[in-house]
Amino acid sequence: MEKIKRKVIGEPLKSSQITHEKFSVFRGLPILSSDAISSVAYACEEILIVLIPVMGILSYKYLIYVTAAIIALLCILIFSYRQTIDSYPKGGGSYIVSRENLGVTPSLLAGASLTTDYILTVAVSSTAGVAAITSAFPVLLEFRVPLTLLIITIMTVGNLRGVRESAKLFSIPTYFFLFISLLMIAVGVIKYLIYGYVPIETAQVAQMQNTIGDMTLFLFLRAFAAGCTALTGIEAVSDGVANFKAPATKNAKRVLSLLFLIVVVIFGGVSYLSTIYHTTAGGDRTVISQIAGQVFGQNSLLFFVMQFATTLILIMAANTAFSDFPLLLSFIAKDGFAPRQFAKRGDRLSFSNGIILLAVAAAILVIVFKGENHLMLPLYAIGVFISFTLSQSGMVMRWIRTKAPGWKHKAFINGLGATITFITLIVISIVKFKHGAWVVIILIPSLMLLMKRIRRHYAKVARQLSLDNNYFPVFNSNAAKRFIVPVGALNEAVVKTINYAKCLSDDITAFHASTDEEETAKLQEKWDKYEMGIPLIVREVDYREVVNPLVDFIENGDFRQSKKDMVTVVIPQFNAEKWWGNALHNQTAMFLRSTLLKRRNIAVISVPFIIENDYDTQNMEKVLEEYTDKECFKCKETEKAQEKKCESEKTEQTDKNSN
Template identity: 55%
Template sequence: MKFELPNFSNILIGKSLKTEELKSEKFNVLWGLPIMSSDAISSVAYAGEEILLILIPVMGIMSYRYMLYASLCIVFLLFMLTFSYRQTIDAYPGGGGSYIVAKDNLGTTAGLVAGASLTIDYILTVAVSASAGTAAITSAVPHLLEHKVGITLLLILVLVIGNLKGIRESSKVFGIPTYLFIISILFMIIWGIIRVHFLGYIPKLAYKIPKVSGSITLFLFLRAFAAGCTALTGIEAVSNGVPNFKEPSQKHAKIVLTLLSFIVLLMFGGISYLATIYHAVPNSEVTVVAQISGQIFNGNIIFYLIQIATAIILIMAGNTSFAGLPLLLAIMAKDGYAPRQFTKRGKRLGYSNGIITLGILSSMLVVIFKGDTHYLLALYAVGVFISFTLSQWGMFRRWTKSKKQGWRHKAFINGLGAVLTFTTTIIIGITRFKHGAWVVFICIPLIVYVMGKIKIHYSEVAKQLKLSAEDLQMPKEINFKRQKRYVIVPIDTLNKSFLKALNYARTISDNIIIFHVSVDNEATEKLLKKWHEYDVDIPIVVKKSPYRNIVGPLVKFIESEEYAAGSKDTVTVVLPQFVVTKWWGNILHNQTAVFIKTMLLRRRNIAIITIPYIIDED
């Protein structure tokens, strides 16, 4: 009996899924709500604390009154964004959110700025949520405080593995804790209000409130408002990820967005109100939510359950990024502004490269900022409000240009949203600039520049690979020698690189088969249409690969009776491969030829010839 070692990747993330199973890997409302909105829902755990951090040192006991005023302003902005993004979902069911809206209505540069802003926001979301989750854990178990960076990195690793399992699996794993957090916080709010107003409980100060050292000013209030706007991060994620929902995707996305806003209203408003009556004082060791729940439940088991639920939801908040950023990168990659690897789906049909990249970048931020939530939050919200503004302004331009039925009220909603979010962006930028927001204003232009260079690279490659009528006539004029040899030339796209490999194959054999592995029906149809248009006198064999495996179908075809070559015959596989002159260019291409070559070298009856096609870049 042959003993085989278990496949580690299958144990870790599960067996490969067929491409046809993609339809089942979608969210319904029940599971879409916790996954796509976990960022916004979790933000209520620390948004109120950020407001108090600004007000308490100056206003003392008076901070709690102005905290409520700031919270009301944030709630108003929340509902404006909700109405605005419902219109975005109707207009752009393909997802992409701010990037697509800005690119279509304001131009490519605006779209890239929105895409860069969202990318920064998504990466920060994972770093902040994992760090905040660690803070909740260390609030309950202070002895773990010295290990907070290691704990945070471990939490991010769990998120990465969970999302590599695929949409359906991750929704079940991460959805239940989100509902647990919602229920536990709502219970805390209700019971906390009942204890004070109906049972006569008088809250006791856990920490000393600083004395009043100043009066409220417009700038101080705006700083507090800007700090609390972290409660609105994640609102755009639903419109960004519409394709992740089951059909009718737009309807399901709009329901989730509405439910999300209502839940954030109840929870953010409730926690803010509890903070005012229980007089929670922010500090680096115990969170505001922990102080409130500690007084309400006297440190009993419910207190620890709330801390556990809070820690889990803060970790789960990163799931919004893992659902949104890989899809955004895939859309930008299809447009040529991000490496093409981001368009490839992994074995569980998720955009694995995007998931892994997000995990690595967010982990780097955690290490750089030592897992401190307050340092990370200084960078937070700037990028997301830039994308909010571009999205709202783009939708306003869309309605005023098209002037379709009902355009006036739609334009009013998006126009007002654009004014409010732009004003908030300015406030956040000014109040947080010296605290770290300046980093974001440097990173966004840098990312946009890199995206532009990537686009130029891909455009130059496509230009040099494009076939002309003269290129296709050349092979017919050459007198190729007839030889009794079997040759296969794999093809992905009909271009100059492939044609060079085909020309070489003709010199060594006339027993040539062009072999294509279909992992995308639309791309295959385009290839076959072009193939028949050019009337190449060589048969093309197309084999579907439901698991997106390129090498397997090729080897299986060679060994099958369908292929004329015998088991003892040598088959030459001629691989087209284009080579870029700049080292960084290789990062932007899938290097499929290298991968196929590496795998086929293990087969004794297969000879491999690589035909390079050099791309000259200025």
């Protein structure tokens, strides 16, 4: 397994190499901006899904107005996050801003919201990527779930290889999408305005002529809320400032500015082309696919190139989450609200535990929702806009508290952003509630509760471990020398374990839980035959269970007088050279160890016995007899030498303790 891991993930990196695992502007743009860039692939479609059933052909007129409103909000968010980058150069985004300015509970709300956001980013982006593939190849529709899981697996492996490796691997597709998208927009506009191309009127467009509704404020807000999926991923750059090369803040702000320019051009361009070519929404073909089919020609080479590029950028959006979520989780873990394993870097200096958790959670979502992208999108936006609102509100409080130069107009911008994002959040929650948004509304508080429970556990552990309690355990020295060896049968592993125990103590007892009278009789016969030199306690059990009888023997006073007395259990542990060999053994030692370690004042020592594949298994009884005759009991000189060695070690230990 270790060899496979090294081939797939790569050799471990030194901690000193962390400075080389940073983004430049060129690498950081595609990795941290791909989520926002990819959102244009389905944001326009989400707007049309709201407008077309009500307004029909008039939807294309108001599509531009909704797009303009979303771009205006984007301007506010970009300005705000530039200020966040300046104020928090170590990253952390909404979570850190909320913690520093709003308190613990708002920060947990931000953390839980971003957690759901990033998990949904991977699930939504991967399924959207597969949707682009199935638009070009409808025959693959029935395989969309396996294809999505395959994409998530590839992204996971790529990110486990480290930040620099993932940047090299995943930056090209983003730039490829940017090039082909700009080409499609340019050709589409020129083809329509200069060459007078007449769009193909499909049956769906013809049906729209009969649907003419009125634009209401609520309908506009619904369309605006749906299209705000184009803003997802904007916070990723401020979350990941720590991943940039020095000067980190300057490079992060450059990436944020480039991101703004790209989203405005591509989102605005795609929306404009949708009004020209009258794309529909909600079918098996995406809006991008329909535009590319009319601009480049259906089934042309560039059409398939566009579909391929769209698939890649949607997959890269998932990579943004793989870059930011583990970093966010490390901040939460350092504060004690998530397991501490998520704060540790892996072999390749990435937060590998967070990467694996993200992949597993996203895969579960894909399976539950059967790879349906539209079913997950209503869940997607809520977490995003909660984090937007908290980040903006936190920055307002920061300006009010610090009163830095120009704080009034900065607070006004952040306050305006907080107000608009909060209104959008309310609209999304109401409109999308029955479509699945209720899941996120329940999930986020549940995650917050879980985070608080984790923090409470760590606080409890810290209090009990603190030396301020003025409690220093003192053990009965005689009782602490009591050793017990669980015995199922007499074999080389048990003999090795007993010999090891003899080097540590003179007070050793062997314990056997009898579940079979015949096997117990054989054990007793061998025990007497080979003169093991320590007492064997046999307890008959009625339910074929060996773990609890040992615990009862230790706890009920037969073996120790007080529960404060230390007892050491020395367990023979079988281990096979090959990984599959362990599955062929019942692993009693593992279960016994896990049970005993939950008891106070019981120490556990495992003595390994490696089962070699090429070991001569013939005449096993003879081998055991020869081993015990020569090495353990019959050879008096060896026995005396062993006793002298053990006595010498005990004397040395006593001298050290006295000194």
